[in-house]
Amino acid sequence: MFSRLFGQFLLQEGFVTPSALSSALGRLGEVRPLIGMLALAQGYMSPDQVVEINEMQKRVDRRFGELAIEKGYLSVDQLESIISAQKSEHVLLGQILVQDGILSHDGFLLVLEKYRKNAGLSEEGYEAVKANDVEGVVSSILVGQPGAGKAVVRSWATVFMRSVIRFIDPGAAIDPLAEEKYKNLRGFIQRMKGDLRVSVFIAAEDEVFVDLAQRFTDFDIDSFDEMASAAVGEFLNLANGLFTVNCSDEGTELDMLPQEYVESIASLPIGRPDALLPLLLPKGILWAGFCPGLSR
Amino acid sequence: MEKKYTALLCDDSAVVRKMLRHILNESPVGTVFEAIDGNQAVEMYRLHRPDIVFMDIVMPGKTGIQALSEIRAHDPSARVVMASSTGTSKNLKAAIDSGAVDFIQKPFEREAVLKLIRRILEGEWE
Numbered sequence: 001m002f003s004r005l006f007g008q009f010l011l012q013e014g015f016v017t018p019s020a021l022s023s024a025l026g027r028l029g030e031v032r033p034l035i036g037m038l039a040l041a042q043g044y045m046s047p048d049q050v051v052e053i054n055e056m057q058k059r060v061d062r063r064f065g066e067l068a069i070e071k072g073y074l075s076v077d078q079l080e081s082i083i084s085a086q087k088s089e090h091v092l093l094g095q096i097l098v099q100d101g102i103l104s105h106d107g108f109l110l111v112l113e114k115y116r117k118n119a120g121l122s123e124e125g126y127e128a129v130k131a132n133d134v135e136g137v138v139s140s141i142l143v144g145q146p147g148a149g150k151a152v153v154r155s156w157a158t159v160f161m162r163s164v165i166r167f168i169d170p171g172a173a174i175d176p177l178a179e180e181k182y183k184n185l186r187g188f189i190q191r192m193k194g195d196l197r198v199s200v201f202i203a204a205e206d207e208v209f210v211d212l213a214q215r216f217t218d219f220d221i222d223s224f225d226e227m228a229s230a231a232v233g234e235f236l237n238l239a240n241g242l243f244t245v246n247c248s249d250e251g252t253e254l255d256m257l258p259q260e261y262v263e264s265i266a267s268l269p270i271g272r273p274d275a276l277l278p279l280l281l282p283k284g285i286l287w288a289g290f291c292p293g294l295s296r
Numbered sequence: 297m298e299k300k301y302t303a304l305l306c307d308d309s310a311v312v313r314k315m316l317r318h319i320l321n322e323s324p325v326g327t328v329f330e331a332i333d334g335n336q337a338v339e340m341y342r343l344h345r346p347d348i349v350f351m352d353i354v355m356p357g358k359t360g361i362q363a364l365s366e367i368r369a370h371d372p373s374a375r376v377v378m379a380s381s382t383g384t385s386k387n388l389k390a391a392i393d394s395g396a397v398d399f400i401q402k403p404f405e406r407e408a409v410l411k412l413i414r415r416i417l418e419g420e421w422e
Binding site for chain 2: 007008012018019021022026093139169213227238240241242245248254255256257258272
């Protein structure tokens with residue numbers, strides 16, 4: 001969820017050249033995931049076992065999964081879990097680099113371990129995220145909301161709440177009893193377009209925004225001035241950036257437009273949002289809404 | 297530490313420029329220029345030819361990728377690091393294909409930025 005993009009990591013650590021990475025990224029949509037690479041990434045099989053089964057497949061016309069089960073390297077349950085798993089972009093990228101001879105199976109596993117260790121797991125907020133059942137909490141607040149059944153809405157709500165917990169307040173919670181009074185508040189909106197057209201807004205009283213700005217930046221901010229506004233806008237941009245990365249990993253491409261400040265959410269041409277999160281922060285409620293695309 | 301390098305920070309957010317400036321205080325970068333959009337970044341680059349550029353992607357008007365292409369057309373040796381909160385494969389590929397030397401995702405991690413500066417400006421690999 002919060003990991004840096006795998007390709008970016010490979011480049012920064014010097015595992016691939018920019019041209020090799022660009023070539024591999026350009027072929028992501030063309031390749032089908034291989035059971036061996038998925039088993040490796042899941043930790044079910046070792047690199048030697050994957051290479052052994054690949055070698056066996058050159059001699060016998062049988063599927064990877066069948067041979068791996070026969071050798072006792074995979075259980076039937078593990079194979080089923082691999083097959084039913086969602087497409088994972090970083091595994092596909094690793095697979096292309098292995099096929100191109102840029103990484104070995106061992107190399108892929110080592111890089112993957114380093115990537116996971118470097119994914120910011122030590123941050124206090126991330127620990128809080130791991131300790132909380134964010135998806136369960138988000139699902140419960142979405143019941144009865146128009147977008148409750150849409151996967152993209154649940155994904156946004158989960159990413160947004162995790163971002164608040166991670167970057168603003170590890171103790172943030174949803175307040176299901178909050179009175180729905182956000183329309184006359186000032187706020188920020190960010191539109192996204194591409195495979196979908198969606199907009200996300202946040203709204204709050206000034207003291208909530210000022211506190212959010214201070215926590216996000218660690219700067220001394222004591223009023224809703226230009227720096228506070230820039231900080232709140234940047235937080236929205238950051239949360240939406242993580243959402244677009246998640247969407248991209250699942251095959252939905254979205255481009256973000258620059259976020260905009262509005263004096264009053266009521267001035268926006270929106271009806272009831274698909275999802276509305278009342279997030280309880282130390283100074284009050286931060287409202288976050290996810291809306292179908294709205295025209296300018 | 298000798299402060300011998302110059303940097304250009306291009307981001308429409310004042311808070312992001314300030315955060316990066318704080319991190320650069322601990323690097324061998326001594327002079328920092330700022331631009332608030334892609335057009336200004338191209339102008340500032342031509343004027344100052346900084347040693348390294350940090351460029352946002354999503355900005356009003358000219359995007360960071362467009363500004364990167366113009367800067368590289370003017371100076372093929374320009375060292376531009378794309379800095380964005382949206383690290384999708386599509387953006388990463390566009391950045392590489394347009395000549396970015398690296399891509400860093402927000403929020404900035406102090407150590408990661410300093411390591412990247414050492415690598416790009418002083419050729420240090422760890």
